[in-house]
Amino acid sequence: MARATPSRAALSREVDGAMHAEARDDRAFFPAKALLDALDATDADGATRRVSIGTGPGNQLSVVVRRGPDGALMLGLSESLAEQSEPLRLLARQMVGEADTAVLLEILCEAGALQCKATSAGVLKTVVNEGELVSAIGPLDVARGRRFALSGSLAREVIRTRDIVAVDDFSASLRPLMKVVPELRVGPMLLAPLIAHDVILGVLVVTRDVEARPFTSDDVHRLRAIADYAALALWKAELLDEAQAADRAKSRFLAAVSHELRTPLTALAGYEELLVDQVIGPVSEPQLDVLERMRSVTQHLAAVIEELLAFSSLEEGRETIRPTDFLAADLVRATAAVVEPLARQKKLAFSLSVPDVVIRMTSDVDKIRQILVNLAGNAVKFTDTGEVSLELQLRNGDVTFTVRDTGIGIASHDLDRLFKPFAQLDTTLTRRHGGTGLGLYIARGLAELLGGKIEVVSELKKGSAFTLVLPADE
Secondary structure: OOOOOOOHHHHHHHHHHHHHHHOOOOHHHOOHHHHHHHHHHHHHHOOOEEEEEEEEOOEEEEEEEEEOOOOOEEEEEOOOHHHHHHHHHHHHHHHHOOOOHHHHHHHHHHHHHHHOOOOEEEEEEEEOOEEEEEEEEHHHHHHOOOEEEOOOOHHHHHHHHOOOEEEOOOOOOOOHHHHHOOOOOOOOEEEEEEEEOOEEEEEEEEEOOOOOOOOOHHHHHHHHHHHHHHHHHHHHHHHHHHHHHHHHHHHHHHHHHHHHHHHHHHHHHHHHHHHHOOOOOOOOHHHHHHHHHHHHHHHHHHHHHHHHHHHHHHHOOOOOOOOEEEEHHHHHHHHHHHHHHHHHHOOOEEEEEOOOOOOEEEEOHHHHHHHHHHHHHHHHHOOOOOEEEEEEEEEOOEEEEEEEEOOOOOOHHHHHHOOOOOOOOOHHHHHHHOOOOOHHHHHHHHHHHOOOEEEEEEEOOOEEEEEEEEEOOO
């Protein structure tokens, strides 16, 4: 039996009533012709359509034209476009600020359930020919971590069509997930693909209780928008996970190689000492000179290996504090004993300043010495003329160790890059002075581990001052 299209007069009365309920002013903005055109088109093909209407400055109204359960044409009001977009903006802000994939999936499930008025939500991912519910809230949580065959599943249909798929009674559908989790009780289900850069990252699922009303076209639009936002955030999170995994692999590789190199290097240093001490026979002066050069190279290699091991330990969180009681002045003098000969070799003046007051500390003396030797060694390395100084002070309840030099200095725009691993501000310096580019990164990491920090004041071509600040004993 043919259905009669509502008369334009009847439509006007219905539209006027809808407008009166939603926006009492500025009804002249309402584009009746656009709505009538949508009505005619829906009457012809049965497809649901939306007409966006300006109801006043800065306000929009979304009118839905669809067929009702009895086949008659119906008008409905949706939220304003601003009201629709605000939850999506909030979701985008949440996801941009979160890098943990597990947390992102939970946010996504909560957003899907809330916006689609669902009782549960989850995210499916595929593993070869199986699907797995990797995150879920509500009744779907009973299926979390359970794998099911993709063949014959709704997830497979979503992946194949790359579009939203709906079913009105999932529990009665005998799909593969129901065979694996027969105790699952859900009714209407809506699934949307999570697509970023043309790659399907997973499937977003929302469900309602058994015998609940099916999802509407509005729910489909909301879920599609949420999935689009979420897919990009998940793509970013997965890239970050991959980068972090590669970084951890790099650290493990460096640690393994460093340990393998340290063993033969230690043996080499031992043999060199035996030769220098002439334990296995007399050695001529030229030979002693060669052995001394060998010792210098061996010590340099040992220092590089120790830096790599320290870097790996910091990256993997394996560095531990071993506190002891000591005098700060003794530590400074021990550091000077290591650094002063290096300064003397470059004909640099070296000075040491220690206050008269006794400063006792409880901390890891070996790690503090490592930091100070690194800072003072750098000062000598990058200073060609002038002097290097080491100063101990008490300042505002902190103990400070300051290394000053008259070296090349650092430009202000380079200070942010100063403590990055494997980085030197000028690659020509690497060739000229050597080094791994890890020293300052390790120094800062150890300082933070000790509850302190490193401050830097520098001026290009005039010198630098690096200050290790540590808490004093109370």
